[in-house]
Amino acid sequence: MTVLVETALGEANLFHRGKVRDTYDLGDRLLMVATDRISAFDVVLPNGIPDKGRVLTQLSAFWFDLTSDVVPSHFLHLIDGTEVEGVPFSIPPELIGRSMLIRKAKRLDVECVARGYLAGSGWVEYQDSGKVCGIPLPSGLRESDELPEPIFTPATKAESGHDINISFEEVVDLVGERTASVLRARTLAVYGFARDYARERGVIIADTKFEFGWLNDELIVIDEVLTPDSSRFWPADGYQPGQAQPSFDKQFVRDWLISIGWNREPPPPVLPDDVVEGTAAKYREAFHRITGQELLVP
Numbered sequence: 001m002t003v004l005v006e007t008a009l010g011e012a013n014l015f016h017r018g019k020v021r022d023t024y025d026l027g028d029r030l031l032m033v034a035t036d037r038i039s040a041f042d043v044v045l046p047n048g049i050p051d052k053g054r055v056l057t058q059l060s061a062f063w064f065d066l067t068s069d070v071v072p073s074h075f076l077h078l079i080d081g082t083e084v085e086g087v088p089f090s091i092p093p094e095l096i097g098r099s100m101l102i103r104k105a106k107r108l109d110v111e112c113v114a115r116g117y118l119a120g121s122g123w124v125e126y127q128d129s130g131k132v133c134g135i136p137l138p139s140g141l142r143e144s145d146e147l148p149e150p151i152f153t154p155a156t157k158a159e160s161g162h163d164i165n166i167s168f169e170e171v172v173d174l175v176g177e178r179t180a181s182v183l184r185a186r187t188l189a190v191y192g193f194a195r196d197y198a199r200e201r202g203v204i205i206a207d208t209k210f211e212f213g214w215l216n217d218e219l220i221v222i223d224e225v226l227t228p229d230s231s232r233f234w235p236a237d238g239y240q241p242g243q244a245q246p247s248f249d250k251q252f253v254r255d256w257l258i259s260i261g262w263n264r265e266p267p268p269p270v271l272p273d274d275v276v277e278g279t280a281a282k283y284r285e286a287f288h289r290i291t292g293q294e295l296l297v298p
């Protein structure tokens with residue numbers, strides 16, 4: 001099983017190399033390539049996870065198609081091996097199924113998070129103050145409980161390190177009232193749609209993060225959407241509020257890293273094969289459950 005942890009498209013200009021994705025500049029478009037890199041506790045691990053990049057890209061493409069009437073996005077085309085217009089070089093075979101052509105937008109530096117369930121930093125904040133991002137919630141909620149209705153819990157997009165939860169008013173200060181309202185409405189609209197869709201297929205999307213950008217005068221969804229990397233996916237069978245839920249994808253990795261007592265500082269340890277394979281199986285399962293489709297693996 002081959003993995004791709006690095007891309008080098010000599011002919012193209014690198015636009016951004018992130019923890020997981022390498023993005024190339026094509027003028028008014030970008031070629032976004034999801035590698036098989038995986039991070040845990042904010043550190044990129046030395047192993048790649050087979051097919052992870054394909055799952056991220058093809059799941060995002062699936063959702064962009066499905067939600068195109070709910071919200072406009074940057075998505076143009078999945079690189080699936082057929083001829084694409086607008087790429088001025090030939091795309092190497094290992095990038096097929098893991099890359100997409102997108103419209104370049106001017107990113108807003110707000111992480112637009114929707115939460116339907118109480119977990120992660122939301123759960124921490126709630127225990128402290130009874131609120132999440134300034135939104136008061138009913139008392140007596142347990143960890144992983146479903147919220148009465150989904151909430152918009154934005155965060156600042158920190159260049160490095162952890163994002164910081166902010167209130168809606170702080171988003172207004174950053175981008176203005178009108179834009180903040182559109183961000184909130186679109187975030188909740190897409191989340192609500194996807195949550196219902198996934199729930200019927202045995203996956204709880206507990207929360208998810210969107211990024212938005214300006215394309216001319218329009219606010220569009222950019223980046224990846226509704227993937228295991230940008231969301232908390234829980235298997236619906238086995239859902240048990242009152243405790244932390246096993247995450248669909250990274251649980252093996254996190255459990256193993258904790259079991260060996262890694263201090264969460266680089267350099268990270270090399271994952272054993274069974275942890276890699278178990279994690280790969282989870283990513284593939286998330287894709288199959290949600291889309292009902294076969295993953296395109298050239």
Ligand SMILES: Nc1ncnc2c1ncn2[C@@H]1O[C@H](COP(=O)(O)OP(=O)(O)O)[C@@H](O)[C@H]1O
Nearest residue numbers: 016018019020021074102103104105107222223
């Ligand atoms: N359509 C777009 N236009 C401009 N920038 C985008 C677009 N889609 C995604 N991006 C940016 O490209 C980068 C994707 O790389 P990623 O691997 O997610 O990096 P990171 O580790 O910084 O999150 C992010 O900085 C994201 O904001």
Ligand SMILES: [Mg+2]
Nearest residue numbers: 018019223224
């Ligand atoms: Mg990112």
